[in-house]
Amino acid sequence: MELAKLTTEQRNKASMKLDQMSTMEILNVINKEDKKVAAAVETVLPKVNEAIEHIYEALKNDGRLFYVGAGTSGRLGVVDASECPPTFMTSNDMVQTVMAGGNGAFFNAVEGSEDEAAQGAHDIKAKHLTNKDVVVGITASGRTPYPIGALEYARGIGAYTVSLSCNEDSFISQFADTEIEVVVGPEVLTGSTRMKAATAHKMILNMISTTTMVKLGKVYENLMVDVHASNYKLMQRARRIIMEITGVDYDEADQTLALTNNQVKPAIVMIKGGVTYQKAEEAIKRSNGYVRDAIALAINFNV
The missing domain is CATH 3.40.50.10490 (Glucose-6-phosphate isomerase like protein; domain 1)
Known part of the structure; x- marks a missing residue:
């Protein structure tokens, strides 16, 4: 009832x-x-x-x-x-x-x-x-x-x-x-x-x-910058995300992604901030994972 x-x-x-x-x-x-x-x-x-x-x-x-x-x-x-x-x-x-x-x-x-x-x-x-x-x-x-x-x-x-x-x-x-x-x-x-x-x-x-x-900082604009690139589809998505945000071509996106163990965030910060992988990782850590803040910090590394 x-x-x-x-x-x-x-x-x-x-x-x-x-x-x-x-x-x-x-x-x-x-x-x-x-x-x-x-x-x-x-x-x-x-x-x-x-x-x-x-x-x-x-x-x-x-x-x-x-x-x-x-x-x-x-x-x-x-x-x-x-x-x-x-x-x-x-x-x-x-x-x-x-x-x-x-x-x-x-x-x-x-x-x-x-x-x-x-x-x-x-x-x-x-x-x-x-x-x-x-x-x-x-x-x-x-x-x-x-x-x-x-x-x-x-x-x-x-x-x-x-x-x-x-x-x-x-x-x-x-x-x-x-x-x-x-x-x-x-x-x-x-x-x-x-x-x-x-x-x-x-x-x-x-x-x-x-x-x-x-x-939590896992998105930049409306792109999944923390995507786990664990298969062909997700690897292609990772490269497209990097290209979309940074404006680089496919080859550069692919090469940079290879340097970051297929992590999109440091690849973006490396390109946009003009820094090494180690510096990109440092910027991301200091920015608590927020890509926008990490890019700004990375750029300041070079000022």
Whole structure:
């Protein structure tokens, strides 16, 4: 009965005849509902901003970010966290996901794993959580025990807590320092929160990780200058970034990148500042990783 009262469990009037619709009619209904997601996310941007400011401070001071969820919510956390190392050259432990049922649940549902708050607390505790860390509990319904248990434990030891749900006055919000309740309305397929709710949550997780990394100096203009050039595509992207920022040709970008062990930041500073690799590294270190400041410092080395 509690579930039946949730917005995410209500029936959508626009899709009451879903089983009688043509393919195109179904697509139009889904598309019209999906258009509502961005508007719903816009209404909670102040709360997302609040969360990001705390996450940024935590990561800047050697803290970690944990996403905690079950089912689709956990999988969204895994997708976002797993993209941070190649995109921003973060360590594997800076942004992590704790998922009900363990890593195997990403591929195969582990029924019942979400129902134990104590297991959520146990699993986040196993990460040696400290008060320097931030924990984001993700649950569309706002009442899933697993992330609630994790948030309750995290808050108890002084870690900053964020809840991400899709219902107003969500139960999980009671355990969060910052509560984000993005209400997208009933799903086209009743209760299937892998649809609009999951889309809203993915948008917000993208905002959290991307904005935090920008603030940490891992972006110059709108280019990923901390990209981990670990395969052909990323090596080509690294060269293009260097060419775009410095104006050099492909060969010079390639040669400079080779001198920096395929690191884009020092390559840019070397070219723009007219310094050696060692001087570029020194400038980046003294500028706390911010390329714009490092370039200015490198230029001053030569004045």
